[in-house]
Amino acid sequence: MTEFTLPIAPRRRARPLAMRSVYLIAPAALFLLFFFVLPLADNAMRSFVDEATGAFTLARYAALLTDPFYLRIMGETVLLSAGVTVISLIIGYPVAYFLVRKAGRWSALVIFLLIAPLLTSIIMRTFGWQVLFARKGLVNNLLVNQLGLLEQPLRLTNSVEITIAALVHVLVPLMVLSITSVLQGIDRRLEESAQILGANRLRTFWEVTLPLSLDGIGTGAILVFMIANGSFVTLVLLGGGLQTLPLMIYQQFNTTRDFGMASAMSMILLVIAIACLWLQLRIVRRRGA
Amino acid sequence: MISTTAHNGVDAPRPARAGPASDLVLSGVSKSYGSSVAVRHLDLSIEAGHLVALLGPSGCGKTTTLRIVAGFETPDTGEVRIGGVDVIDLPPHRRSLGMVFQNYSLFPHRTVAENIGFGLRMAGVGRAERDARIQSMLDLIKLEGRGDTYPSQLSGGQQQRVALARSLVVNPKVLLLDEPLGALDRSLRESMQFEIRAMQQRLGITTLLVTHDQEEALSMADRVAVMNAGRILQVGAPSEIYDRPQTRFVAEFLGTSNILEGRASSDGRALVVPAAAGGEIVVPLGEPRTPGEALTISVRPERIALGTERQPSVVNIEGRVTGAIFRGTYAAYQVEAPGLGRELFVYRQADGPLGSVAFRLGESVVLSWTPQDVVVVASE
Numbered sequence: 001m002t003e004f005t006l007p008i009a010p011r012r013r014a015r016p017l018a019m020r021s022v023y024l025i026a027p028a029a030l031f032l033l034f035f036f037v038l039p040l041a042d043n044a045m046r047s048f049v050d051e052a053t054g055a056f057t058l059a060r061y062a063a064l065l066t067d068p069f070y071l072r073i074m075g076e077t078v079l080l081s082a083g084v085t086v087i088s089l090i091i092g093y094p095v096a097y098f099l100v101r102k103a104g105r106w107s108a109l110v111i112f113l114l115i116a117p118l119l120t121s122i123i124m125r126t127f128g129w130q131v132l133f134a135r136k137g138l139v140n141n142l143l144v145n146q147l148g149l150l151e152q153p154l155r156l157t158n159s160v161e162i163t164i165a166a167l168v169h170v171l172v173p174l175m176v177l178s179i180t181s182v183l184q185g186i187d188r189r190l191e192e193s194a195q196i197l198g199a200n201r202l203r204t205f206w207e208v209t210l211p212l213s214l215d216g217i218g219t220g221a222i223l224v225f226m227i228a229n230g231s232f233v234t235l236v237l238l239g240g241g242l243q244t245l246p247l248m249i250y251q252q253f254n255t256t257r258d259f260g261m262a263s264a265m266s267m268i269l270l271v272i273a274i275a276c277l278w279l280q281l282r283i284v285r286r287r288g289a
Numbered sequence: 290m291i292s293t294t295a296h297n298g299v300d301a302p303r304p305a306r307a308g309p310a311s312d313l314v315l316s317g318v319s320k321s322y323g324s325s326v327a328v329r330h331l332d333l334s335i336e337a338g339h340l341v342a343l344l345g346p347s348g349c350g351k352t353t354t355l356r357i358v359a360g361f362e363t364p365d366t367g368e369v370r371i372g373g374v375d376v377i378d379l380p381p382h383r384r385s386l387g388m389v390f391q392n393y394s395l396f397p398h399r400t401v402a403e404n405i406g407f408g409l410r411m412a413g414v415g416r417a418e419r420d421a422r423i424q425s426m427l428d429l430i431k432l433e434g435r436g437d438t439y440p441s442q443l444s445g446g447q448q449q450r451v452a453l454a455r456s457l458v459v460n461p462k463v464l465l466l467d468e469p470l471g472a473l474d475r476s477l478r479e480s481m482q483f484e485i486r487a488m489q490q491r492l493g494i495t496t497l498l499v500t501h502d503q504e505e506a507l508s509m510a511d512r513v514a515v516m517n518a519g520r521i522l523q524v525g526a527p528s529e530i531y532d533r534p535q536t537r538f539v540a541e542f543l544g545t546s547n548i549l550e551g552r553a554s555s556d557g558r559a560l561v562v563p564a565a566a567g568g569e570i571v572v573p574l575g576e577p578r579t580p581g582e583a584l585t586i587s588v589r590p591e592r593i594a595l596g597t598e599r600q601p602s603v604v605n606i607e608g609r610v611t612g613a614i615f616r617g618t619y620a621a622y623q624v625e626a627p628g629l630g631r632e633l634f635v636y637r638q639a640d641g642p643l644g645s646v647a648f649r650l651g652e653s654v655v656l657s658w659t660p661q662d663v664v665v666v667a668s669e
């Protein structure tokens with residue numbers, strides 16, 4: 001008779017195990033609560049509360065979503081991120097394809113070269129761009145003094161192009177890694193099947209490889225877009241006269257000292273980030289199905 | 290061109306769609322990967338409309354051979370001719386072949402109908418004709434009305450049939466099958482064997498089937514080519530390969546064989562197998578050999594009769610039953626012949642009540658066969 005209780009036994013043992021795993025995440029949960037959730041809630045509160053009267057207000061959001069000045073800033077932010085995303089994709093896809101299909105035993109080295117820049121501080125990398133493109137930097141030195149191609153040094157820093165280039169430099173590895181992981185999972189025989197059925201290389205890529213790597217493109221694009229959207233250091237250092245949300249938030253906090261407005265702006269930035277994450281989750285879930 | 294043929298009174302060539310099947314000829318094909326040789330100087334030809342099975346153990350170079358025909362690998366030497374045309378310099382997409390892989394390789398992002406129609410679309414076949422041909426293929430593989438489903442919603446057998454339809458709908462010159470039934474369970478595999486064979490014969494399509502399953506090769510092929518270590522050892526009709534193996538490897542790879550090694554007797558009419566304690570076992574041969582020649586022979590288990598009495602005018606070897614297994618349609622016995630130091634296998638049609646074996650463990654028996662059942666094989 002005792003054997004009949006056996007099927008229940010594992011469940012009984014599972015409960016203490018589940019309890020224990022709650023204890024395991026407790027430190028992280030507490031940390032997140034005090035240093036992430038509570039400040040965020042505080043921030044959200046501040047964006048909805050009128051400083052003078054202490055009353056609930058939507059005025060800041062109304063201003064942000066209707067004032068052409070703010071709308072332009074948000075538009076510029078999204079446009080910059082979108083541009084960086086598209087360029088990262090155009091540069092990243094071929095690299096990922098090469099990595100998976102052609103690099104062979106060199107692929108480990110290529111991946112290392114890709115990840116290595118991520119290990120250095122973003123400030124270092126951005127300063128690197130400054131050194132390269134400053135008025136008396138390497139590039140201008142080469143063009144003016146060494147090659148004598150130009151009379152006057154070019155004004156390269158503080159330009160939108162260099163800002164985009166620097167952002168792409170930082171973010172392209174994320175794009176490459178996202179696409180690589182999906183490309184690696186594509187069965188070569190699918191491509192071979194297409195070829196046998198009469199598709200040349202280009203057609204095979206277009207009909208099979210590209211559609212099957214859309215998930216990786218989606219994941220990479222959302223990741224890059226999200227990070228570009230919130231990027232701050234690169235924009236502060238290389239600027240280019242761009243006005244983006246993170247820069248505005250910084251300005252509101254430090255210069256204008258309008259904390260309420262800064263809070264509202266960061267809430268909008270957060271909403272965009274959450275929307276991106278939600279999109280990404282949807283993509284991943286579809287892939288899992 | 291047409292007027293000339295008309296003058297000569299020769300029929301104009303028929304359209305490619307229902308055109309005559311092409312033959313496939315591989316000659317002197319070799320392929321190495323670094324220092325390891327995958328295919329060694331291989332010759333193989335398939336008559337138009339025939340199905341040849343390339344049979345061999347894992348790693349013997351079957352897939353490599355198939356991929357050379359398909360154009361995914363370039364051979365180091367040799368040529369591949371399809372319908373008399375050397376195709377070595379043609380890329381895969383211009384060879385007009387059909388290919389089915391073990392895991393079917395259906396496009397997961399396309400519906401069943403889109404999968405089947407893929408080759409037609411690549412060939413620029415118009416929508417109306419394409420739909421009609423997809424439809425008739427769906428009927429043929431008994432998946433009417435399932436055109437809009439995705440491959441992942443189909444069973445293994447159904448996916449297999451879609452893969453077959455996808456490669457056949459374009460009327461390929463040669464159909465290549467790489468372990469096409471490897472992923473199916475046993476009962477389904479058998480019915481698919483019939484199905485593929487029937488379809489292949491009806492369409493009269495030249496087919497190269499790669500398999501390591503001897504049953505599959507024997508039951509589906511017009512001719513079987515047995516391959517080992519990159520070489521083809523023997524090509525022939527299934528019965529010929531089975532009944533007259535030329536080498537020990539072929540005898541042992543196809544079914545079970547009792548292999549005996551020894552020397553021809555002084556009159557060349559028997560094989561003398563050395564036994565323990567200086568004894569010997571004498572096995573008469575069907576055809577005389579050079580006296581003293583070292584010989585290896587094979588006797589199929591089902592050719593051996595098992596009894597308790599010696600039979601007149603046949604080979605008789607006495608032994609003791611050491612193993613007995615009932616296998617449904619027959620019973621398999623292991624019999625130890627004294628002094629031989631190893632067991633012989635005997636298959637006996639199941640008679641008597643089901644589940645029974647006629648001889649018990651330890652029972653003394655007599656193995657008998659006729660000299661015609663003995664096949665002399667090359668020892669390598």
Ligand SMILES: Nc1ncnc2c1ncn2[C@@H]1O[C@H](COP(=O)(O)OP(=O)(O)OP(=O)(O)O)[C@@H](O)[C@H]1O
Pocket residue numbers: 322325326327345346347348349350351352353354501
């Ligand atoms: N791309 C490759 N690179 C290096 N060696 C290879 C490659 N493809 C095949 N080989 C080697 O060539 C030999 C033949 O391989 P092949 O795939 O043709 O065998 P097979 O007969 O199809 O075996 P299986 O029944 O296991 O599929 C093997 O030893 C294999 O390791």
Ligand SMILES: [Mg+2]
Pocket residue numbers: 351352353
């Ligand atoms: Mg293989």
